[in-house]
Amino acid sequence: MYITVLQDNKETLGDLYNYKFKYFLSENDKDKVNEKPKLDIQVDIGNLPISISGSEANAVLEPKGHSSSSASQKSFKVTLDEKSGKWKGQKIINLSKSPYDMSRIRNKLAFDLFKTIPNMFSLRTQFFHLYIKDLSGSSKQFIDYGLFTQVEQPNETYIKNHGLAQQGYLYKAEFFEFNRDDERIKNVDDPSYNKIEFEKVLKIRGIEDHSLLIGMLDDVNNYSLNINDVIKKHFDRENYLTWLAVNILTGNWDTNSQNFLLFSPITAERWYFIPWDYDGAFGYESQPHEQELYAPWQTQPLSNYWGVKLHKRFISDSNNLKDLTQELEEVSKYMSEEKVKSLVSKYYSQTSSIIKTLPDLNFIPSTLENYEKEIKRLPSVIETNKKRFYENIDTPMPIFLGIPEVQGNKTVFKWEESYDLKGNDLFYNFSLSTDPDFKNVVFNKDSLKDMTITVENLAKGKYYWKVDIYNSKNKHQIAFDLYHIVSGKSYYGEKELIIN
Incomplete structure (x- = not known):
């Protein structure tokens, strides 16, 4: 070109x-x-x-x-x-350009594989x-x-070109976790509707009428409704299961709030997931230059989706988890190591000579030796992620830490309740330190059953606190929270507290 x-x-x-x-x-x-x-x-x-x-x-x-x-x-x-x-x-x-993808072929690999998978766009x-x-x-x-x-751009032209509909509702997730977010997600006939604010959550690529979307979000966020009734009413269940299974197997972890589209034909009133952007999949996080950039829960397939209301409610149902497991096994047949290896070999022959010469040679995120290793590693990633899924079923789910309350000489710490997909007993280990590496722990308490603890007589200063979650099988989990310092280092699963 x-x-x-x-x-x-x-x-x-x-x-x-x-x-x-x-x-x-x-x-x-x-x-x-x-x-x-x-x-x-x-x-x-x-x-x-x-x-x-x-x-x-x-x-x-x-x-x-x-x-x-x-x-x-x-x-x-x-x-x-x-x-x-x-x-x-x-x-x-x-x-x-996929500048952070050492192989530079992950996007094409994903979408070519998806062409063969039923119920997947x-x-x-x-x-x-x-x-x-x-x-x-x-x-x-x-x-x-x-x-x-x-x-290919997924827009109204895409819908028509692929025979999906002549018209439809289509949204690209910008920062969308299926929360109601009624301050931004409003219909166009609302006097306070602001398209700029709306599109910070969802980019509008189809009909600009949000009543169908709002109706779905109202039900997803209504805990008095059975989640399976919500799915049946608003979503194509097979497409949803397949989309989840595909993301788990490819390891496209950055799909909890972005990198997907929601589509509903104007005549169907049912939502479908359309995939978008897979250059961060297929073991991207294990590239030499990307390690330590992810929290432990981010590469655990189910934990990664636990912060999204729709997925959390769906996965919490044991029958849905069973269906997802079956779908995972079925979809993996379309992404076998042999199939991936064949495609990777084809792409390598088409692209490696360009990547190994200027200008791309100067911008490979690592060495040429590591580039060759990465190409050889790609076919094994699907099986690695499948193992992660089964391991994650045995692991407690992440939580959010609360905001400590200072009451006189007492400081009350609270956190969310975790969840164990197999119903194992859960325990919480609380730690408080004066440094984020927890080398100077000033208070700790293990094997707590409640989601709160009170610490007395804390001196003025800066503290860091965390809650480690264990189940009765001794499987471990941390909180969603993150403490980030100016130098760039991230501390996962902890929060800062300042006592004045």
Whole structure:
């Protein structure tokens, strides 16, 4: 693919590279909504049905991605204009760099596997070798930008192209945990409806009428309703089970609040999960440069979903857990080690020569030796994650620590009750220290049955506290909480407390 950035742009390719997505905008920034640089370009894909002449633009280029927007190598979104026609039925061409994926093939591997799995949606993908000529800067020649993976845009065009519906409700999760969130999730006829606020939770890609979504969220958050009745009314159960099983087996842990879409045909009133972004799957967390960046519970398949209301309620039902286990075994047949190995070998032959040369060679997150090891490791990951699932069934679920209450010379600590999927007895070990490494413990109490403890006569100063959970089989769990220090180190399962 060849892209020419035209000379008369108000912004430059350099502006695009300086852009960084902001997750939580301040009050002063709320109207900016992560404004992205947009550049008029000429794009030549070889089989695009348009003849390019002179300085006429045929598309717009902008940065793509959230966390990846901070990477040195950027991902792009190309939007073809009306006179350009469509490329393979698509007006939007996503070019994902996957800068933190050492193999650079995880996204394509995932979506090609999904094509064969019943009750699972997939997206079309293709590798591209990209060249860019930047007439807005000093470059007058095409420069090699290396390997990219094109990933189909799931939007209204996607729904029509795949014969799913002529119209539908479609949302992309931005930070969405199936909470009611009635301050942001409102219908368009509500006088206080704010699309900017709404889209901080869910990006609207279909019909802008949220009554169906709100009805589903009301029921998910209504604990007087049986969760199985809620699932039957609002979701396609087989698709939901398959989506959960696929994410567990691929190890796509970053799917509890983002990296998925919700879709409902206008005639069905039933929600389906559509997958999105799998360059963080297939053992991503075990790459040499990524280790220690995850809390223990994040790589435990069931614990990872425990903080999401829908998944927590569903998994808590023993029959649902049994169904999920059966689905996991069935789906794993479509992602056998032999099948994955065959696809990885195919992709390696297509991409390795690009990755091993400039510019990509300079940006591999580790060494070439580790790159080769990573390629060989990928086929074994599915079985590793299946073992994690079965181990997690025997493990207590994570909790959230409460806010301590100071009552005179007493400090009362509270925490949530944990849950054991097999009904084993649970115990809590409480520890209080003056340092986050817990080398100087000033108080501890083990084998607590209650979710509270009172500590007396704490001197003024800074403290750190944690609760370790054990069941009667001596399986261990920590809290969801995180204490992060300025130097960058993270302490999982603990909170800071300041006594004045």
